[in-house]
Amino acid sequence: MSLVDELQKLQQLHDSGAIDDTEFAAAKARLLGGPPEIPRMSHTWANDAPVDADRIERETRQWAFVLHLSMLAGYVVPIAGLMAPIIIWQVKKNELPGLDEHGVNAVNWIISSLIYLIGCAVLCIVLIGFPLLIALLIVDIVFPIMAAIKANNGETWKYPWTIEFIKPQQSW
Secondary structure, eight states: OOHHHHHHHHHHHHHHTSSOHHHHHHHHHHHHTSOOOOOSOOOBOTTOOBOOHHHHHHHHHHHHHHHHHGGGGGGTSTTHHHHHHHHHHHHHTTTOTTHHHHHHHHHHHHHHHHHHHHHHHHHGGGTTHHHHHHHHHHHHHHHHHHHHHHHHTTOOOOOTTOOOOSOOOOOO
16 A cells, blocks of 8 residues: 555544544654644534634633523513523533532532522411521522632532532543
8 A cells, every 4th residue: 555545544544524624633753754743723613613722711711601691681670580590501511521510519509599488488378487588598699609709710619508400520
């Protein structure tokens, strides 16, 4: 088999996805007898355009910021504060893996907050529930704002008093 045939076969393997950019560069260098070329960017978006880590990080921060603040949408449109963060998380978590932990934290807080709301409503019978409802309303506003600020700074913040129902996916 000639060198041209070997290079064509290697290109076909690369085009079919059987080998990635790094493996392709190393195999091509072995065939040509030179040092391997190192691809500059290995991550790609759905349209196969190269994307650098800074852009992914920036978009993760932006979407995490929006995800946390979308919890406040329920004060404007009923149920939107419950649905918007879940939708953002589910739509973007595969595209931006760093967003998964933010989404899990937000959903766990939403579920925990609903449980606390039911508990406060029951405790309204003995009057202690009313101040607890006010406290819950305050933390339901403050916590998402704090989480959004942390997310914008590139940090993941776990909501205090959250019951962990869902765990983030492990990336191996």
